[in-house]
Amino acid sequence: MGRQRAALGATLGFALVGCSAPADAVPMPDETQSAALAAQLALASDQQSVCYGWRLDGDQRSSAGSNLGPGIDVQQDPGRCPRWVQLTVSVSYATTGDGSADIAVTSTAGLPGGSNALAGLSRFGVDEAAFVADPVWALVKGASSLPLLAVETGTVDPALAPPDPAPTDAPAAMPDAGGDLWRDRAGYLVGAAILLAVAAAFNGLGRWRRRRDARAG
Incomplete structure (x- = not known):
């Protein structure tokens, strides 16, 4: 056996x-x-x-x-x-x-x-x-x-594993990741900003033409 x-x-x-x-x-x-x-x-x-x-x-x-x-x-x-x-x-x-x-x-x-x-x-x-x-x-x-x-028996402590060595240098700070709103919807927000800018430009152009026509009249 x-x-x-x-x-x-x-x-x-x-x-x-x-x-x-x-x-x-x-x-x-x-x-x-x-x-x-x-x-x-x-x-x-x-x-x-x-x-x-x-x-x-x-x-x-x-x-x-x-x-x-x-x-x-x-x-x-x-x-x-x-x-x-x-x-x-x-x-x-x-x-x-x-x-x-x-x-x-x-x-x-x-x-x-x-x-x-x-x-x-x-x-x-x-x-x-x-x-x-x-x-x-x-x-x-x-x-x-x-x-x-x-x-x-309670008369001895458990055998413990040696502790991990402490890091010698402080870890570098993580870069700011920004808010969740920008991370998740950055593309939409950029597109909306462009549309607003275009709309403002056309609005300004229209007002300038109206003032020009008023002076000519």
Whole structure:
């Protein structure tokens, strides 16, 4: 059964490649996937001042890492990570094809952990069934959801995008477009003005002729 989901690339901005392992072995993230996950967590950690990490165990193999990098446990550096949240999962497959997963979210005080955090992950589709069906997908989705769970506790701010740089020069003033009357009816108004001018000219010519004839008489 294929355990990689192509939809992860659209969700997190990077693609998961297939894991080469025996059919009954628990798949683990490869180096590319681990590095991408660490970078994803680093973006949130830099803006929230909270460290996020993961650990996946199965078949005497494991994958661990954090926003500090692949292979670096979130609890190894208290100086840089005084506040942290970690997703820990152990997956096993039985010879009958069935499987099970033990999931835990641990953290420092005030951050998501325990049953509330597991319920939050379940809302994102990350539960025991997901880890059994696709451990790598569930691990990446679950670890990437930790910053969202932290925001829900109200103890950290959402990760914000960097603001757009302010313009260095004031934009040039737009030329006066004039009134709507001139824009919409300019042709008619110009034509009317010409007709009025012609009429005035004929009127003036007629008055001049009448005065001339009066003098001649």
